[in-house]
Amino acid sequence: MTPEKAGFRFTVLYTPATLMFVFANALMGPFLARADSPLFAHYIGAALTAFAVLVGSFAFARVMKDSDEYLRKLTFESLGVATALTLTFTAAYGYLMTFAAAPHVSLIFIVPLFATFFALTTGYQFATGKFK
């Protein structure tokens, strides 16, 4: 499969997953935060968001399988750096929360944090001319 086709297949899967994530958080969040919203709606909202992340992860796995060696290496570099930075940040902040009484941060912010690190590392690859 050509890298272009792999990229297209990735976009076709990743875009709806991102939209589902944003929909479940931004649109359903205020509704679910209301006191009179039914309990099952909360679980559905949580399941939809988690499912969106799972689909996004699957899209990443598929693009790495479909694309060529070079793109696979670049994607894994970005993924590895983003994962390492996210885990280091959560470890550091976790200790601050436990030992230095830092305010509690919800786990929901870990995915946006990971996505930010991933975007930054991919942007760095673009800036240094690795991506054409």
Place this chain on the structure above:
Amino acid sequence: MTPMQAKKRYFKVFVPSMAAYIITIFSVVTIIKSTELPVWVQYGLAIIPALCVWLTLWAHGRYIMETDEYDRHRQTQAVMIAAAVTLTFSTGWGLLEMLVDAPKFPVFYIFVLFCAAYSGGCAINALRGKTV
């Protein structure tokens, strides 16, 4: 570089950094709980174990880049499984925390969860007859 040499180089960093992690965790907890330190010193101390986590992850990344194609592919699969499980869990549980008052999940356990999921990814590879 042969896979064996890459593994040796990995363990040369992994073992000391994990030992340092255990030592610093116990030391930092003891110091913070037993003395009245300014908040900024507590923050500084709490970050030290996270640096050991970063060193471990850096060594793992280097190992994946240095080993041969086959090992790299398997390691990549295991890391992707771990990242998918960690991100999906953190999103789902984060929403439950916010909406259904689920118990607060300590953020520093995210690294532990990632390591457990990574072991699961390696086990899946092993069960499929492909060693990591």
